[in-house]
Amino acid sequence: MASPAPAWEELMGGNIRKRTLRPSSGAAPEVQDHVCASFSLRVARPKGGDGGEGFDVEADGPVLQRKERVWYKIGEGEAVPVLELALRHMRVGEELEAYGISRFAWGPDGLPAIREGDADLPGDADVLLTVELHEIKAETASVAEARLFEAGWRKRNGNDYYRHRDLRRAARAFAAALKLFTEPLPDDAIPEELRERYGAEATQLLVDCGSNLAAVQVALKNWPAARDAAVGVLEVDPSHVKALYRAGTAAMHLHDFAGATLAVKTALAADPDNAAVRRLARDLKARKAEYAEKKKAMGKRLGRDMLSIDSSSEAAAAPAATEAGAGGEGGGGAAAEADAVGDGPAADEGEVAAAEPAKAAPSVEDERAALGMYTLVGVALVATIAAFLYCHFGLDGGGGGGGGGAAEDYLASMRTMNQ
Missing domain, CATH: 3.10.50.40 (Chitinase A; domain 3)
Structure with missing residues (x-):
């Protein structure tokens, strides 16, 4: 039983x-x-x-x-x-x-x-x-060995989570592995006979986990974190193609087209036939063209706003000139001219206007003051649009930066940007 x-x-x-x-x-x-x-x-x-x-x-x-x-x-x-x-x-x-x-x-x-x-x-x-x-x-008596062991299994777990599309757990696993190497080891923590092996294994784990963390952040569309993780890898291996690809992808979505272009050029110099990087290059070209069109449309809008400001200036000067004519010799007054085109004020309103004292034409000082005011309005409008472009479309939308595609040049540009 x-x-x-x-x-x-x-x-x-x-x-x-x-x-x-x-x-x-x-x-x-x-x-x-x-x-x-x-x-x-x-x-x-x-x-x-x-x-x-x-x-x-x-x-x-x-x-x-x-x-x-x-x-x-x-x-x-x-x-x-x-x-x-x-x-x-x-x-x-x-x-x-x-x-x-x-x-x-x-x-x-x-x-x-x-x-x-x-x-x-x-x-x-x-x-x-x-x-x-x-x-x-x-x-274990060896802190170095313990770190390598833990970073290794955290990397494996992170890879497994990523394949399961459990992206947040994957990010935590890779970040925890990287964190193990942020604290300095005591001078005697690594026996002399293990130094070379520890250095090689630790470097490989840093590169793998950093690149994988960048991939997770790209999948999460967390672009600043993706760029930071990729740049961390490039600090260790400036020619790492996957890190360059992920840094370029993040930079493109952050509208840093110069940085993205340099990352793509650097990656293609290292691996000219890489399909993912070549696809990113095409996407980047399309994004830059789209940005240029938006920038052009914004410029046209700015021009219309400035013309509107100029028209307002002329309209403000016209009533003063008309009122001055109403008090002069033989003048029919504002009401008479308005009635002639059929859309002027009623007779009593015209009479009130004609009875007002004549106003002198704007002086040179008045015109300068008005021009100064409109200039300030224009500057404020330009500044507002510039801020909008910066926040929503990137820095200057320019093409690739200098440096000839060298990995070190790209890394230097990223360091400067993050300062």
């Missing part, structure tokens, strides 16, 4: 539950420990009424996906809550099932399949995980 299935243990008020399939007396992880686990994923169908006594879960279909030997850091929340909480309650060598409602799993986005033989986890699905905890990373 088969033994009864173990009971479910409630976690998070029953929104997450676990039951042990294979117990173990191995070590239990603590917060900040690095743990390695594998898990399989299925859609869950709860049964047993109100979720109290007698509650059970069955798999609604086959295993959709399986992840092998994935590393996490306990307490960071990088894993989805149902997996994170399961790992916190496990021992090395233990195998368990974990149930979680959609909100504590992959939510409305689900988890797209990325490997052959896998299937998509649909959005808003409750999940049933089968989890095995393999090991807890032992402390």
